[in-house]
Amino acid sequence: MAIEDELSPNAVKVYKSLKEMGMLSDEKMGTAERVTMTVKLPKTMVMNALQELQTKGFARRKVREKAAGYYLTK
Numbered sequence: 001m002a003i004e005d006e007l008s009p010n011a012v013k014v015y016k017s018l019k020e021m022g023m024l025s026d027e028k029m030g031t032a033e034r035v036t037m038t039v040k041l042p043k044t045m046v047m048n049a050l051q052e053l054q055t056k057g058f059a060r061r062k063v064r065e066k067a068a069g070y071y072l073t074k
Contacts, residue, residue, distance in 0.1 A: 006056060013039050014049040015058060018072050026062055029069030 004012055017039045023030045036046045050070055053059035062069045 003058075007058070008049065008052060010041060010045050011049040011052045011058075013041065014046060015053060015072070018059065018070065023071045026060070026069070026071055029062060029071035031067045031069060033067065035070065 003015060007015065014035060017035055018024075018030070021030060021034075021038060022028055032043070032046055032050060035050070036043045039046055041049075050059060050061070053070075053072075054061055058074045059070055059072050062071070
């Protein structure tokens with residue numbers, strides 16, 4: 001089953017962007033702000049896509065002092 005079958009189009013864009021930027025572990029995670037600039041979607045759409053990726057187990061969110069970080073798990 002392809003990732004496009006499981007996720008919305010915006011979530012696929014965010015997933016591919018995270019993969020291209022190398023955000024594959026908690027040592028190399030990035031903020032939602034950085035993802036928003038790369039994907040060129042409105043921040044609310046990016047936040048919804050990140051939430052969807054978390055719900056379906058594709059990404060993790062780690063709370064930090066200033067901003068939460070996101071990275072891929074699959």
